[in-house]
Amino acid sequence: MGIVIIGGGAMGRAMYDGWINAGVPENSIAVADLNADLCCGSADFLLRDTGQSKMVVLAVKPQYVASVLEAHAQLLNPGDIVTSVAAGVRLTTLNGLVSDTVVVARAMPNLAVALNSGTIGIAIANGVSEAMVQNLTSVYDKLGKSFCIDEQQIDSFTAIAGSGPAYFFQFVEHLAANCAHLDIHQDIADSIVTQVMVGAAAMLADTDLPGASELRNRVTSQEGTTEAGLKSLEANGVLSQLVKNCLIDARERARELSEIEYRHG
Ligand SMILES: NC(=O)C1=CN([C@@H]2O[C@H](COP(=O)(O)OP(=O)(O)OC[C@H]3O[C@@H](n4cnc5c(N)ncnc54)[C@H](O)[C@@H]3O)[C@@H](O)[C@H]2O)C=CC1
């Protein structure tokens, strides 16, 4: 199956890199972008070649998805797949722009797809055959781990997984910036903090080890340093409330985007 990614920005490029890393042949995948520097391979060839089925991945900003899909709709053949990774663009909008014979899905990846460590939510329109669902999820599993979800859950999935890496990076930035208060110079602070995070994430990913809560307990000696630090971090339940607000606000924005798209789509 050929893969054509439309939009070669942060996400489109990350997906391209992930699929190439996973062994997708270079002549079976292409990126099209208005900016020629962001294009890869020959999207025109893959889009027009009727000999093989194709998946078109819409990786443009939400407000451009409908017009981009409209412009490419006539190049889609029965059994071809369209997946939109745009936050807030509904399946009904996508379905309304292509023929009934084209399979339509939403995918919500995160940037870690570039390293095949992505988390990808997939919502597929009703009536799609089990074989096609398997086909689609197997393509996305090459980018990390995919989860089939109902479309009603995708705004929440976006808030947690799509945006998630940014929350982590923000925390890393705060840790690194605050090293200055502990007399650790910035030129090594970034490396120290990065290595701490990489090590902790590797422990979390190791299925022979317990989950986050037990791992935290293992670090935390009674009346020790971690306990003192965590006491401050968790004071008055503020952190938990901040995280809750963060997720709710991100989900709310995804919902707002759906409404904008609904009116224009
Ligand atoms: N950046 C992320 O971590 C994630 C992004 N997404 C979704 O991915 C989509 C793209 O986001 P980013 O990559 O961050 O944005 P971006 O701004 O980095 O990339 C968008 C690209 O689309 C191109 N483009 C615009 N109109 C086009 C057209 N008519 N034909 C071809 N290319 C066109 C632009 O030139 C740009 O390179 C958004 O809808 C976003 O909701 C989803 C999950 C995570």
Ligand SMILES: O=C(O)[C@@H]1CCC=N1
């Ligand atoms: O910030 C955004 O809207 C996109 C969707 C999830 C991550 N980036």
